[in-house]
Amino acid sequence: MQDRPLSLPVIFHRVERMFAHKRVISAHSTGETITDWGEVCRRARGLAEVLDRLGVPADARVGTFAWNSRRHVELYLAVPCTGRVLHTINHRLFGDQIRYIVNDAADDILFVDRSILATVWPLANGFPTVRYIVVMDDGDQTPLPDDPRVLDYEQLLAQASPRTAPFTVPDENRAAALCYTSGTTGNPKGVLYSHRSVVLHALLLLTVDAFGLGERDVVMPIVPMFHVNAWGLPYAAMLCGADLVLPGPAMRPQSLAAQMARHRVTFSGAVATVWRSLLPQLDKHDLSSLRQIISGGGAVDEALSEAYRQRLGLALTNAWGMTETSPVVTVSRVATVHDNLTREQQRQLIATPGPAIPLTELRIVDEDGSELPWDGSTPGELQAAGATIASGYFGARPAPEAFTDDGWLRTGDVATIDQYGYVRIVDRTKDLVKSGGEWISTVELEAIMTDPRVAEAAIIGIEDPHWGERPLAYVVSQPDQHPTAEDIRRHLGKHVAAWWIPEKVVFLDEIPKTATGKFAKQTLRARYREQAANPPPPQPEQDPR
């Protein structure tokens, strides 16, 4: 067979040649740009020349701080198709984390939406490897710094002579994209996606039992393009020639729903928190064009799922994955074996992760690493293997806790798998909280809280009707110190992003410990659940005995 690499030029040349007429719709601060894949590809060819002209090295990391926008898509194409590495960065992280990530990746150049510049520019002097910051004007009014590092995206493109030669990336194992995860111990770690894994993942999303994306679809990724390539949706849309609808910074529920209705979106993906925020919009917009709506980044709760079924006639479908898995590993669906379930049971079924898509293998193991049966009831640590699953972290950073000796990814989730391969997540081995689809490190929060008036602090994740989970802080004060919950929160605000800060802070005399002296978080969680289920009766003023 021909030695043709699975690399992104295959996707670029396909969408450029066959789907130039299909639409790309991109919202910005003051409206919406409607263009087509032909124009996006022409601009990506221009951008390729810009990268060369600016002397961006052949294998450099190119950082992006951008919403889901047409320009971000142009970067998705031009950066990896020229052999460089697309490094998407979550601008919602705390400044210290952003600084760590840009420096760990040693980004050569950053592309920043003007509406995000106020977050990035104050950090710029802490990015020694960054030579240029290219501002993408999305209609926002943030003033542009008068600094030779700052360039304008559209000016650069206007001066470019678009590359005419075909793109070639002969080595399919070359790095195409980089995304950092904080769902791990210690500092955020970068996951490097190869061209091969990106192309295979895009192809997998076109299979009928995964997302089944095709030319007739109008795909709207609400999941951010800085988050694991927006689940691969932009690349999949290009590969099949779908229309692509991008919300840009217009992330208010009203804007999202209006855009979805206006362009007759057929497929969308977002975390449960976003789907929840869209609920009040369902009656105000015609969303009848939707054929599949995917909720990822955590469990789909019953009430939400049922609300969608009742009001759209379309239940939320759960998909499971993580930054280390490209990300899609499972997509739920009603299989032939479930035909005899009630409609209610089927709705519940597709709110669970479901079975692995092709080319990905799952297993559950006990604490000794022995494989456990797929009986739908035995829980074990979920592990994953496959051509779209990470084998390590950027910079050859050792992470023995993340991978088994035989090379499988330890997902950190505890799951059951039934005889048909359907996964249910029942617990988590990692001490993390997942809020709105993103990770909060309890260990990091705990370290920060112990200074200066706090003796000990333990964080647990508690169920939250909007965010899925939120952190709850148990705090033991230093002797003679009496910090308030607000004091604790104010202190944290100097060190972590606002959305990390626990709403609930509970003071204890001591934190229960395990036999080895660690925080007994299982005890804390059990105690919390019990109290939440049985709130204490009002206390009488005196002991009646």
Place this chain on the structure above:
Amino acid sequence: MQDRPLSLPVIFHRVERMFAHKRVISAHSTGETITDWGEVCRRARGLAEVLDRLGVPADARVGTFAWNSRRHVELYLAVPCTGRVLHTINHRLFGDQIRYIVNDAADDILFVDRSILATVWPLANGFPTVRYIVVMDDGDQTPLPDDPRVLDYEQLLAQASPRTAPFTVPDENRAAALCYTSGTTGNPKGVLYSHRSVVLHALLLLTVDAFGLGERDVVMPIVPMFHVNAWGLPYAAMLCGADLVLPGPAMRPQSLAAQMARHRVTFSGAVATVWRSLLPQLDKHDLSSLRQIISGGGAVDEALSEAYRQRLGLALTNAWGMTETSPVVTVSRVATVHDNLTREQQRQLIATPGPAIPLTELRIVDEDGSELPWDGSTPGELQAAGATIASGYFGARPAPEAFTDDGWLRTGDVATIDQYGYVRIVDRTKDLVKSGGEWISTVELEAIMTDPRVAEAAIIGIEDPHWGERPLAYVVSQPDQHPTAEDIRRHLGKHVAAWWIPEKVVFLDEIPKTATGKFAKQTLRARYREQAANPPPPQPEQDPR
């Protein structure tokens, strides 16, 4: 990313683990066996041990002469999953061709359906490399030869201790399957499929704009499993967990339609000749379960396509490919840009090859090899490139006529491509006739015909309402010789398969030649078309002038 190969054990372990309960239905001479993928996988594990026990070398070619049957599927799994090469052979070829093919492949062992044994056994002494002939008893009564080379499939399996360890094929570029094509100059040539190409091809068939095969499908390959892996349908069915329905030797239209109706088949693929033969059955069976019917191996004619649309409400969809292309390269479909066409125009559209599926690139070129525009009207030689396209033939046989200097496959078809990538075949550069989806070599027929009473013979392909094309022979007799058409046919019958023999033999005084002395076949074809369109009036006995 993990270095996980795209090799067939990925498919085997997936279907074994997740889809063990899904059905495999296989007709034989006396009825039908209904079993499941779990049983097929158990038996394939047994067969793997049989191959080891019989000492079949680790990279041997394993030949099969078999219908579409469960046992053939077991061979599809056990042979490549143990690293050996599955060599499927067309038993409808002439004996000399079969002998050539078995010896060229140097098959170590043959697996033969009992109903095909009468074709294979008389040739067996001409297969010096073949150590065993394993008979698969399909209910046929052909006597079993008393010969130590002859073994029984079920007896071997009954004695086997099924392999328990997982299958592993670490090198995805290792050969998995071999199929010979006669659509080439000279002797048949073998196309070797790698594990990578087989797995990618199966995955491609699951994408919604190709065949869109999924777990809910009931797939019935009528296209033979000896013909380019039955278009990859068995492997695709395993990968997605579809039910598989196999007609075995029960290839009469009545049997096919009854089986299709009985098992609520949703997807089937066959050549136009088979679809034509099924027409009279459409009113006698409930075929309402069909959601897509693919016609490959040649053009879909208008009348046939329209007949299906009228009677099933489902037009035939054309797909294009060849042995060298795994085979599926294009699958037609009505895209969004065609939404404003009439229903009649849409039906005509899907009767043409349509656009390339992902990972495959097409181009059309002129005689100098310069690329031609995709304007829907300029014809050029169709060339193909991609990870599922051959780069050469088995045994490193040089075939400069088949590949360009830059490694693209020259398909031998002349096509136009429109701006959306839709292919239409308008002519053929290769001097071949395609009858019922299979190639007939005009050059070979011409060579045979010139002996002994024939001076010259030229074959052209003519349109045929049932077979798509049939050969027509123009013959110039030797001086003083007066062979009849029947003499010519009888002579050919000693050298080629019956279905190669032209029904029409036309005697001429001379065959028109080109300036360089070659047969002017274009002139012959034009003359034939003109005569067919304007049959001569009855000749008056005398010239009236």
